Amino acid sequence: MSVIIAPSILSADFSNLQKDIEMVNSSDADWFHIDVMDGVFVPNISFGIPVIKAIKRNATKPLDIHLMIVDPDRYIKTFIEIGADILTVHYEACNHLHRTIEKIKSFGVKSGVAINPHTPVTVLKDIIKDIDLVCMMSVNPGFGGQSFISRTYEKVKRLTKIVEKEKTNVLIEIDGGVNDKNSKKLIDSGANVLVAGNHVFSSINPEKTIRNLKLNL
């Protein structure tokens, strides 16, 4: 399977969102990565339901929604109704993670669990078979354009071992500071989904940047 590329809309031009959505539609990207921040779980507020509805109306590819919010159970149904194809909650934000995951899956969409840079991959051992995706944060969540934390490579390798041992085919997504300098090493370490915000949207030719990430150049 070739790597899945998910441009992060957080770095798009909000004054001309349609243009950037159409760019992703016509590019080699696979998903739209959509960051929802509540100003409580993370020290930033991004965008919410009306904006995601507008993205959904124009997007021709799946929406990978990353909830950086406390107590996400309150909004699972809403985010699925407005078009989430993959819905990811944070391990650190859920008291009853298994229940939350079961709720997401009951709506027939793919479920993901995100872990912060300080959270060890071992906490996922007893949930890994129940989920479709692990979103491994390679920056502290809350902002686009931060520097990649290089310890992520080792973490991906450790998670890959758990995935192999448990004989499951969960996707390993890397989120934060991904660019053409670290993408190959991440894929070689076991990652199969790359989120990229700043690297894509601040480049002169975003479609080419996406293609290069996809082809692992």
Ligand code: DX5
């Ligand atoms: C960070 C977000 C990321 C962010 C990635 O909290 O979860 O998805 O948009 O942006 P870059 O690729 O610029 O680090």
Ligand code: ZN
């Ligand atoms: Zn994200």
